[in-house]
Every structure is written in structure tokens, then in C-alpha cells.
Amino acid sequence: MARAKKKNLAKKRSSPAGRIAREQPIAPEPNRLLKVWRRVLERRLRTRLRAPVAVEVHDNTHTMLTFQRHRALWRLRLHHMFLAAPDEVIHALADYVRNGDAEASAQLDKFIERNKIYIRRVSPAQMRKRLRMEPVGQHHDLGRIFERLNERYFRGRIDAAITFGPAPRVTRPRKSIKMGSYSADSRVIRIHPALDQPVVPRYFVEWIVFHEMLHNVYRTRRGEDGRRCIHPPEFLEHEKRFHDYSRAQAWEMENLDLLLRARVSA
Ligand SMILES: [Zn+2]
Known part of the structure; x- marks a missing residue:
């Protein structure tokens, strides 16, 4: 035991590694x-x-x-x-x-x-934890709409969460409205709370949800002109498969004003 200790000490004194360690420069913070x-x-x-x-x-x-x-x-x-x-x-x-x-x-x-x-990796689940999820509105249940569409059109393969977006801070009349959005990072679909009104038909909400679900299928890419293409041609083709496509489009044309004027409270 004593011998081993002595040997260690001797090694310490003569080791070049030991000297290097003492002379190592201080790393910048x-x-x-x-x-x-x-x-x-x-x-x-x-x-x-x-x-x-x-x-x-x-x-x-x-x-x-x-x-x-x-x-x-x-x-x-x-x-x-x-x-x-x-x-x-x-x-x-x-x-x-x-x-x-x-x-x-x-x-x-x-x-x-x-x-x-x-790029730091944060899982969609970790990101979702920070969000307040409110899929059930007063008139429309987004969770149910999502489930049904997922079964009917995507064989249940869309892995995403859905919620009504927060009430907008600005309450004066809107000039435009973003009815839905999809975040590829958190895989969360957000639907504008103005759509949660009895006058907004279910098929219209379904169409908006269907559109956002397609963003989970087709990623944004660059077109030939180098510009970002959020809705590539195959996306738009696919969207036409929605059962109430023309009806929903027609409803939007006639009722956009109603959505722009909708008062949404938090
Ligand atoms: Zn879109």
C-alpha cells in the first residue's frame, strides 16, 4: 500500500502530463x-x-x-x-x-x-406543453371534427393536435382573417375563434381543419422560381377531395363579412 502511494507520488512529480495540466491556459468564458x-x-x-x-x-x-x-x-x-x-x-x-x-x-x-x-431539438410534445389547448368551443368541437376527418381522409395517420386560437387583442373590425394555421414544429393546428359561432356551418369549419391537416402532409417547398411554395399544386388538388369543397368555398364568399365582424371575447 505504502509502496503504491510512493510510486504515485513519484509519478506525479516527474510526469510531463502533470506539468502540462498546471500550465494550461485559462479558457475564455x-x-x-x-x-x-x-x-x-x-x-x-x-x-x-x-x-x-x-x-x-x-x-x-x-x-x-x-x-x-x-x-x-x-x-x-x-x-x-x-x-x-x-x-x-x-x-x-x-x-x-x-x-x-x-x-x-x-x-x-x-x-x-x-x-x-x-438546431436544438425540442419535441412537438414538449412544445405543446407550453400551449393552452382548447379544442372544445361553444358551438364546434374541433377534436371531434379532427378525429372524423382523420379517419375519413387520412386513415387516422395525421399526428397533430388542434385548438381554437387565443382571442385576438384587437377588437376593431378586421380587414382580413387568418382562419387557421399549422405549426410544423409543435404539430398544432390553430383555428380562429371567430369560427366558433352558431351561424358558421360545420362543413365550413371542417374545410378549414381539412386544409390545415393537409399542411401536415405537404411541407413548404421552393418552386422553380426560388420562391417559397406553401400550397404546392398537389396540395391544392388534394384539397378538392373534401366532400363539401365547393359548398364551403361558396359559403366563404357570401359570409366573409360576418367572420370579419365577429366579436370574439377571451
Ligand atoms: Zn394553407
């Missing part, structure tokens, strides 16, 4: 490092945009980049994958910010696709 990289990125973008640039770096899971202009200053919010982006990506970023250039946009999409391993 992550925040400081991030700040340096952010500054570098700002400088690279500033050179390209020929204007002041302020960059904020985030770890979002869905929106990888947003930007705004405040007078001369460009404010960009970027996923951290952009910190070490090669020059051609920085150039594309500048072109996209400045002109909404479609080619640059496609190039950025490719870069994001190549680097998606750096």
Missing part, C-alpha cells in the same frame, strides 16, 4: 467568446452592407433569421450557426437582407439545411 464572435460577424456584415449592423444571436428552433431596419442601422437576429458562416453565406445574407433576393434566400436555406444538427 462562453459569454465572452460569444461576444467576440458576434462582433466579428457584425464587422463582416457591415463591410458587405456598408451600413451599421447590430447582431443578436439566439438558439431558436424554428425561425433562424429575422431582420429590421432602423434608419441606417440593420438589426439582425440570427441563429448561432451563422457565427462561423463562410463568406459566400455572409454575402447571401447581406443580399437577402438588402433586396429580399430569391437566389440568396435559397442559398441561406441550403446553409441552414446543412447545419441543422446545430
Whole structure:
């Protein structure tokens, strides 16, 4: 036992590994490092945009980049994958910010696709936990509508949750209305609460739900012109299979006003 101890001690004294450990430089703290990289990125973008640039770096899971202009200053919010982006990506970023250039946009999409391993993974179930789900309205039960459509049209294969969206904050008359939405991240379909009225026929609500369910089947892709295509031709073809398609369309034409004027309380 004593011998072993002595041997260890001797090893410690003479080991080159031990010396290296003592001389190791102190690692910079992550925040400081991030700040340096952010500054570098700002400088690279500033050179390209020929204007002041302020960059904020985030770890979002869905929106990888947003930007705004405040007078001369460009404010960009970027996923951290952009910190070490090669020059051609920085150039594309500048072109996209400045002109909404479609080619640059496609190039950025490719870069994001190549680097998606750096995007934090949050499961749809984890995301849903943060949301208030209210599928049962006063007049329409979205859960039941969803189940029936899923059985009838999709062999029960659509894995998504459904809820009425929150009551909008603005109560003055609307100029347009987004009747439904689908989030690919959380796999949640949201239906506008204005549809939960006795005057809105069930087949119309069904049509809106059916449309959003199709977003679970067909993902957004880029058309030949490089633009984002949310409703590709096969999506629109598929939508016509809904049993009350023309009736629902006709109802919308005649009653849009009613939906725009609907008062929705929380
Ligand atoms: Zn749509």
C-alpha cells in the first residue's frame, strides 16, 4: 500500500502530463467568446452592407433569421450557426437582407439545411406543453371534427393536435382573417375563434381543419422560381377531395363579412 502511494507520488512529480495540466491556459468564458464572435460577424456584415449592423444571436428552433431596419442601422437576429458562416453565406445574407433576393434566400436555406444538427431539438410534445389547448368551443368541437376527418381522409395517420386560437387583442373590425394555421414544429393546428359561432356551418369549419391537416402532409417547398411554395399544386388538388369543397368555398364568399365582424371575447 505504502509502496503504491510512493510510486504515485513519484509519478506525479516527474510526469510531463502533470506539468502540462498546471500550465494550461485559462479558457475564455462562453459569454465572452460569444461576444467576440458576434462582433466579428457584425464587422463582416457591415463591410458587405456598408451600413451599421447590430447582431443578436439566439438558439431558436424554428425561425433562424429575422431582420429590421432602423434608419441606417440593420438589426439582425440570427441563429448561432451563422457565427462561423463562410463568406459566400455572409454575402447571401447581406443580399437577402438588402433586396429580399430569391437566389440568396435559397442559398441561406441550403446553409441552414446543412447545419441543422446545430438546431436544438425540442419535441412537438414538449412544445405543446407550453400551449393552452382548447379544442372544445361553444358551438364546434374541433377534436371531434379532427378525429372524423382523420379517419375519413387520412386513415387516422395525421399526428397533430388542434385548438381554437387565443382571442385576438384587437377588437376593431378586421380587414382580413387568418382562419387557421399549422405549426410544423409543435404539430398544432390553430383555428380562429371567430369560427366558433352558431351561424358558421360545420362543413365550413371542417374545410378549414381539412386544409390545415393537409399542411401536415405537404411541407413548404421552393418552386422553380426560388420562391417559397406553401400550397404546392398537389396540395391544392388534394384539397378538392373534401366532400363539401365547393359548398364551403361558396359559403366563404357570401359570409366573409360576418367572420370579419365577429366579436370574439377571451
Ligand atoms: Zn394553407
